[in-house]
Amino acid sequence: MTLDRLVCANCSGPVSEGRCPTCRASRARMMEQQGLFASLSPATLIALLAALIACVVIARHAFA
Incomplete structure (x- = not known):
């Protein structure tokens, strides 16, 4: 919060x-x-999570 x-x-x-x-x-x-992510807004955290998921999906297709 x-x-x-x-x-x-x-x-x-x-x-x-x-x-x-x-x-x-x-x-x-x-x-x-306050921790590492305490200063980030919820929208920023969602964007970081989406970017991480996209990287995982791209890496999975590249190495499959």
């Missing part, structure tokens, strides 16, 4: 803006937990 989509239950503002201490704590925690 990305920060721009989270809404704080305490202040009803976007967590990415950090309006209250709860938002700032959540934002800091999520920044620490």
